[in-house]
Amino acid sequence: MKYWLIKSEPSSYSIEDMEKDGFTMWDGVRNYQARNNLKLMKSGDLAFFYRSVKKPAIVGMVKVIGEAVEDETAKEGDWVATKVEFVKKLLPEIQLKDLKGFSELEEMRLLKQSRLSVSEVDEKEWEFILNL
DNA sequence: GCCAACGTTGGC
DNA sequence: GCCAACGTTGGC
Numbered sequence: 498m499k500y501w502l503i504k505s506e507p508s509s510y511s512i513e514d515m516e517k518d519g520f521t522m523w524d525g526v527r528n529y530q531a532r533n534n535l536k537l538m539k540s541g542d543l544a545f546f547y548r549s550v551k552k553p554a555i556v557g558m559v560k561v562i563g564e565a566v567e568d569e570t571a572k573e574g575d576w577v578a579t580k581v582e583f584v585k586k587l588l589p590e591i592q593l594k595d596l597k598g599f600s601e602l603e604e605m606r607l608l609k610q611s612r613l614s615v616s617e618v619d620e621k622e623w624e625f626i627l628n629l
Numbered sequence: 630g631c632c633a634a635c636g637t638t639g640g641c
Numbered sequence: 642g643c644c645a646a647c648g649t650t651g652g653c
Contacts, residue, residue: 506651528636528650550651593652612635612650 500623501534501544502607503559503581504614512546512557515583523615524568524578531615535579536565544581545618545626547607553593555626558584591629601625 503523505511515521526532538544538561546557559581568576596602602625606616618626 504651553652610635611652614650 499537499539499542500618500620501538501542501561502547502555502616502618503544504547504549506550507548508551512548512586515546515557515559515581516586518583520562520580520582522569522578523581524570524576526568526578526615527571527576528612528614530613532575532577534615534617535577537617538565538579540564543584543623545587545623548590549614552590554590555587555596556590557586560584591626595629596626599625 510521523535526535540561540563542561544559544561545555546559548554548556561579562582563580565577565579568578570576570578596605596608602608602622605618605622606613607618610616
């Protein structure tokens, strides 16, 4: 069982959309590293739903359901999409600025590589963040 | 809106 | 293979 973090701008797909839909295909990823992470996701894995750009924060939790499949939205190239299911909103939201400064999170992909839209979160980081 | 970081493209 | 130019992401 692994843990992940997936990013979305609220203008394209928000946690509210996710809640309303119940589940969605996480598609449109066009970065190799992020794609490779999508391929590594296994059914049952959990992921943080991260809101980028506008008030950046971890705003929810989703669960991976099913394996990566071909991304139907890609016109060319080898891209994949993975289905995720809404689990819950995280209230209060965990603001990006509140994640900074902890030695426990120094190595977190989100903080070290801010442009990566699908990243792994290790179990210690996952637990630490949930206990904030 | 600005800009840093990063990724991609294409000339050489 | 190197690197400049350009495009995109995303924090601030």
